[in-house]
Amino acid sequence: MFYARLFPAVCVLACMAAGCRNWxxxxxxxxASRFAQGPEIAAALNDGGSDEVSAKIAQWWKTxxxxxLTFLLESALAANREVAVAEAKIVEARARLGIANAGFxxxxxxxxxxxxxxTSRNNSPFVRVRDSQFQAGFDATWEIDIFGGTRRRVEAAExxxxxxxxxxxxxWVSLAAEVANTYVCYRxxxxxxxxxxxxxxxxxxxxxxxxxxxxxxxxxxxxxxQSAYILESTRSQIPPLxxxxxxxxxxxxxxxxxxxxxxxxxxxxxxxxSAARWTLEAIPSECIRMRPDVxxxxxxxxxxxxNVGVATADLYPKFSLLGSIxxxxxxxxxxxxxxxxxxxxxxxxxxxxxxxxxxxxxIKAQSAVQEQALAGxxxxxxxxxxxxxxxxxxxxxxxxxxxxxxxxxEAAQKxxxxxxxxxxxxxxxxxxxxxxxxxxxxxxxxxxxxxxxxSQHLVSLYKALGGGWQ
Numbered sequence: 001m002f003y004a005r006l007f008p009a010v011c012v013l014a015c016m017a018a019g020c021r022n023w024x025x026x027x028x029x030x031x032a033s034r035f036a037q038g039p040e041i042a043a044a045l046n047d048g049g050s051d052e053v054s055a056k057i058a059q060w061w062k063t064x065x066x067x068x069l070t071f072l073l074e075s076a077l078a079a080n081r082e083v084a085v086a087e088a089k090i091v092e093a094r095a096r097l098g099i100a101n102a103g104f105x106x107x108x109x110x111x112x113x114x115x116x117x118x119t120s121r122n123n124s125p126f127v128r129v130r131d132s133q134f135q136a137g138f139d140a141t142w143e144i145d146i147f148g149g150t151r152r153r154v155e156a157a158e159x160x161x162x163x164x165x166x167x168x169x170x171x172w173v174s175l176a177a178e179v180a181n182t183y184v185c186y187r188x189x190x191x192x193x194x195x196x197x198x199x200x201x202x203x204x205x206x207x208x209x210x211x212x213x214x215x216x217x218x219x220x221x222x223x224x225x226q227s228a229y230i231l232e233s234t235r236s237q238i239p240p241l242x243x244x245x246x247x248x249x250x251x252x253x254x255x256x257x258x259x260x261x262x263x264x265x266x267x268x269x270x271x272x273x274s275a276a277r278w279t280l281e282a283i284p285s286e287c288i289r290m291r292p293d294v295x296x297x298x299x300x301x302x303x304x305x306x307n308v309g310v311a312t313a314d315l316y317p318k319f320s321l322l323g324s325i326x327x328x329x330x331x332x333x334x335x336x337x338x339x340x341x342x343x344x345x346x347x348x349x350x351x352x353x354x355x356x357x358x359x360x361x362x363i364k365a366q367s368a369v370q371e372q373a374l375a376g377x378x379x380x381x382x383x384x385x386x387x388x389x390x391x392x393x394x395x396x397x398x399x400x401x402x403x404x405x406x407x408x409x410e411a412a413q414k415x416x417x418x419x420x421x422x423x424x425x426x427x428x429x430x431x432x433x434x435x436x437x438x439x440x441x442x443x444x445x446x447x448x449x450x451x452x453x454x455s456q457h458l459v460s461l462y463k464a465l466g467g468g469w470q
Contacts, residue, residue, distance in 0.1 A: 025148025027309020057467030079257025137326015149313030156306035163299035188452030291466030
């Protein structure tokens with residue numbers, strides 16, 4: 001009979017608790033900002049061409065057509081410690097989301113006790129009792145989320161998970177760009193070293209020629225010493241370049257989770273990775289909106305908005321259902337009988353009447369946090385647009401610079417050939433040869449650096465567009 005009366009009440013309470021997930025909640029309902037899709041952003045980017053851009057940025061490193069770079073990027077994603085930290089933060093956030101969801105369910109405990117007792121004869125001179133007490137049962141507390149405090153906590157936790165997932169994507173975008181840029185720097189330093197060593201070989205030949213001619217009395221000692229100092233000056237550039245190769249190789253090892261010093265042999269010799277020139281006349285604003293750092297900033301606004309609701313819910317009463325059921329008896333033999341059943345069931349209301357203004361000030365504080373998050377989101381969007389425009393112009397202008405350097409180097413080579421021929425025929429002094437060689441070497445090195453810079457700007461462009469996390 002007892003269970004028949006209890007069952008309907010339990011069903012009603014369970015339906016109320018389950019249905020409260022869909023009730024309206026106090027506090028502001030979040031609406032995503034459309035700032036990143038505004039006309040100013042579209043105008044700044046010359047909005048358009050989403051299909052072309054999206055196809056290129058998804059796995060942008062493949063456009064550089066370098067198998068070792070692809071392997072390094074995959075290794076970095078699998079073994080980099082920063083990625084591992086970001087993944088662990090997501091696991092933590094998902095666990096906290098589970099904690100927040102637990103607020104929709106009752107807390108249930110079970111307990112039992114045995115007690116042997118005796119009353120004092122001095123307290124009750126006529127009766128002295130020696131007896132036992134057996135007790136066991138369940139107790140439960142269930143807060144009905146009428147005003148939405150728990151729902152807002154879950155909303156904040158869900159947005160927090162999404163913000164950390166976007167943060168992990170941002171780590172990957174930055175990591176991929178850093179790996180690619182370091183690899184480009186390594187190959188650029190290798191190419192510069194090859195240029196310097198090749199020029200040193202040619203200058204050594206010139207020095208040996210002058211030495212032979214000086215020993216024969218055909219020229220004085222001045223051209224000999226001039227060719228010696230230009231040779232040694234060129235050789236002096238080799239050690240710093242070798243040191244930079246070591247630094248870049250160790251940097252790649254760190255980024256990919258390997259021990260420094262283990263990649264040198266595997267890297268070997270190679271060319272600077274490059275891709276066909278990308279003429280980008282229009283950039284879809286969708287790329288800006290989907291950048292991981294922009295998505296993370298937008299999700300932080302959602303977290304802050306939900307936290308305003310959590311703070312607002314403290315203004316309202318909290319309704320809970322308390323219940324317990326168990327067995328109690330002074331005799332072990334009667335413990336499991338129906339007469340040993342005991343229970344309690346009833347509602348509880350708690351309403352903070354006076355907290356010295358702390359609740360309303362907390363609402364103001366959380367609202368201010370939301371305003372900060374919104375301003376941070378808009379600043380992130382503007383910074384993203386700036387990054388895209390800056391690197392796009394830098395990429396285009398470096399190509400123009402490279403073309404001029406190439407033409408200058410061709411002219412310098414002709415000048416070296418002419419000066420060298422005139423010098424060997426005794427029609428000009430050695431200063432003209434030195435000037436031509438210095439100019440040629442500087443231009444050759446500038447061309448190599450420019451090629452590396454073009455590739456680095458391309459990587460930075462893909463990073464600015466948020467490429468790679470897909």
